[in-house]
Amino acid sequence: SQQGEEDPQALSIQEGENATMNCSYKTSINNLQWYRQNSGRGLVHLILIRSNEREKHSGRLRVTLDTSKKSSSLLITASRAADTASYFCAFNGGSQGNLIFGKGTKLSVKP
Amino acid sequence: DAGITQSPRHKVTETGTPVTLRCHQTENHRYMYWYRQDPGHGLRLIHYSYGVKDTDKGEVSDGYSVSRSKTEDFLLTLESATSSQTSVYFCAISGLKVDIQYFGAGTRLSVL
Numbered sequence: 001s002q003q004g005e006e007d008p009q010a011l012s013i014q015e016g017e018n019a020t021m022n023c024s025y026k027t028s029i030n031n032l033q034w035y036r037q038n039s040g041r042g043l044v045h046l047i048l049i050r051s052n053e054r055e056k057h058s059g060r061l062r063v064t065l066d067t068s069k070k071s072s073s074l075l076i077t078a079s080r081a082a083d084t085a086s087y088f089c090a091f092n093g094g095s096q097g098n099l100i101f102g103k104g105t106k107l108s109v110k111p
Numbered sequence: 112d113a114g115i116t117q118s119p120r121h122k123v124t125e126t127g128t129p130v131t132l133r134c135h136q137t138e139n140h141r142y143m144y145w146y147r148q149d150p151g152h153g154l155r156l157i158h159y160s161y162g163v164k165d166t167d168k169g170e171v172s173d174g175y176s177v178s179r180s181k182t183e184d185f186l187l188t189l190e191s192a193t194s195s196q197t198s199v200y201f202c203a204i205s206g207l208k209v210d211i212q213y214f215g216a217g218t219r220l221s222v223l
Contacts, residue, residue, distance in 0.1 A: 030209050042115075042201055042214030043154070088153065092209040098144075098169065099212060103153035 004089050004102030012108040019076040021105040023089030024069075032065055032072050032091045033099070043088060046074075079109045114138045117202050117215040125223055130189040132218050134202030136182075142205045143185040144169075144212065145177060147198040154201070160185055161208070192222040 007022045023032070031050045035043040049056045049065045049072065056063045062075040076083055086104040114137035124130050134143060145157040146169075156169030158177040166177050174196060176188045189196055199219050203212040 033211065040217075042216050043203075043212075045211045045213070048211060090212075097208055098156055098159065099209065101146075101154040103151070 004091060004100060006087070006089060006102040006105045008105060009103070010106045010108070012110065013079060015079060015081055015109055015111050017079055017109075019079050019083070019107055019109070021074045021087050021107070023072045023074070023102055025072075025089075025091050025100075025102075026070060027091070029067070029091040032063075032089060034061075034063060034072075034074050035088045035090060035101075037086045037088065037104070039085070046087075076107075079107075081109050081111045083107060084109045115202060115204060115213060115215040117200075117218050119218060120216065121219045123221045123223065124192050126193055127191050130192050130220065130222075132187045132200055132202075132220070134185045134187070134215060136185075136204050138204060138213070139182060140204040140206050140213075141182075142208060142210075143179065144203040144205075145175070145185065145187045146201045146203065147171065147196075148201060148217075149198050157187065157200075192220075194222050196220065197222045 004023050004025045031048050033048045034046045037043045047058045047063050049063050060077045065072045086106045088104045089102045090099045116135045118133045144159040146154045148154050155171045157175050160166045160179040178186045199217050201217045202215040205212045
């Protein structure tokens with residue numbers, strides 16, 4: 001399978017702590033994206049990092065990309081209860097160049 | 112949900128019956144996708160479209176067909192529903208193939 005692998009599968013932290021999620025993939029990529037899914041809702045795009053970038057920030061989000069290790073990480077700083085959701089990485093790894101989604105990390109932030 | 116409407120939002124049907132799910136967009140995006148989401152599998156691509164009447168298969172296309180007669184509408188049809196097609200189905204759109212995708216709210220389908 002070309003699906004990405006997120007690690008950990010589930011993460012439980014206290015409000016104010018940082019949350020780090022990792023994604024590994026197997027193919028060459030043009031970009032890697034992270035999405036969030038709240039319970040019962042569709043996925044929402046968070047951030048895109050291109051293959052020639054190593055780090056990108058957006059508000060409390062920091063994404064890193066290491067193409068030599070074929071891995072990416074998403075850091076959420078000073079987490080809030082509202083950050084409770086599942087987080088997915090996605091990359092263009094399909095045979096037709098379609099986005100391939102990982103299985104997700106379920107983050108629970110406790111007040 | 113970024114100008115994307117999925118209908119119905121919930122459906123319960125019986126094995127062997129045909130089912131059609133609709134995705135409607137108001138963004139005039141070229142690409143439209145149908146995914147299914149199942150526990151332990153994440154999001155898997157069923158079919159996608161890159162223009163009116165232009166469609167192609169994804170990773171899990173068996174048992175599904177699609178049609179796109181207008182830019183704004185992408186239909187997913189289960190010709191004869193099976194219990195293994197019980198899932199949550201998401202439609203997504205994008206301007207470019209590897210660009211950001213925008214998702215609908217999903218359709219929860221139960222095949223009894």
